[in-house]
Amino acid sequence: MDSKKQYAQFFEKQLLGRYITLNHIKPILDILPSFCKISVVGHSVLDKEIISIQLGHGVKKVLIWSQMHGNETTTTKAIFDFLGFLSHKTTSKEVVNKFLGTYTLTILPILNPDGAEAYTRNNAKDVDLNRDAQDQTEPESVVLSSVFKAFSPDLCLNMHDQRTIYGLESGLPATISYLAPSADKDRTITSARKEAMEIIASLFLNASSEVKNQIGRYDDGFNKNCVGDTFQMAGVPTILFEAGHYENDYQREITRKHICFALLDLFKINSNAGNPSIDIYNAIPENKKNYKDVLIKNVKLPKENSFQTIAVQFVENLLDNKIVFTPTIDAIGSLTDVYGHLxxxxNGSEVLINSHDKITIGQKVLHIIDKNNPNTTFFSIDSFS
Structure with a gap:
């Protein structure tokens, strides 16, 4: 079975969109194959279960956690796609048995279930769990640390989403970004960090042409309060995954596919061509905050002779168990170094925003039309889901 070509067969169709909670994954947990052991390893601030999935019996132990930030759900979907591959009837038993005999995985699919329910980055006490690695003030942080110590992994995968603001120098969006976190303020390339860099280099080399030029690398500034830095300090190779934007993919269904493919590559289920090295890792372009969701260029502003750009950014809100995107004026100016997903x-027109000519930062946008030709619409929220 060519796993990438057969993706549609193991795509987990019960998980769709941006809002993923315990209620969404529990029915899937009930039907995972018998080689997956499900257990509760702790509870959140609001006493929600923190679930662990363990599989395999190999010597290489890998710890994976997702939704440390509750509103970052793409990698959770990708993890269940990966599990779907392992359990699908068309997947070769030889491939599955080799994987299970090589690796032992512990997966925490939703580390922050309270944040997932509320669709917030932080936990129920408004603490960023990825800045709580040292103090461990939160029960979710204690759970992750306890699992890390008890499991004693050989590799950690720290799975996140990144905002649509991230792009590359080339002008392409950063659909996937990686980082081998630093283990000290000098950014020393320790043996653990070197291994993480080489794995990322391998993932980059094996990425499909569809996404390869849209892979970025995060800045490696050291912060001991971050979990990845802490685990790298402990001598365990740790890789940060960041799922980002792909063209017209605000639900992140295309990005999840490529994160799933990266997992298949990491576990050598697909071909592992190339010669990964630190040089290849360092050649991956660094992320830049150079994107907005929408740019309306060459707008004639009232009482000004120059043409300006209006930048619109989508704000995500939870409404009736769905994520609603609210376009908001984010910036007004020349914005010459900024790209837009749209x-x-x-063409020099004056514009009306929501039928008014007042334009202010933070203003919610329903539509932007040509002031002198109302039949010309430059942007409408109705065009986005």
Missing amino acids: EVDA
């Missing part, structure tokens, strides 16, 4: 040229 770019529209107003």
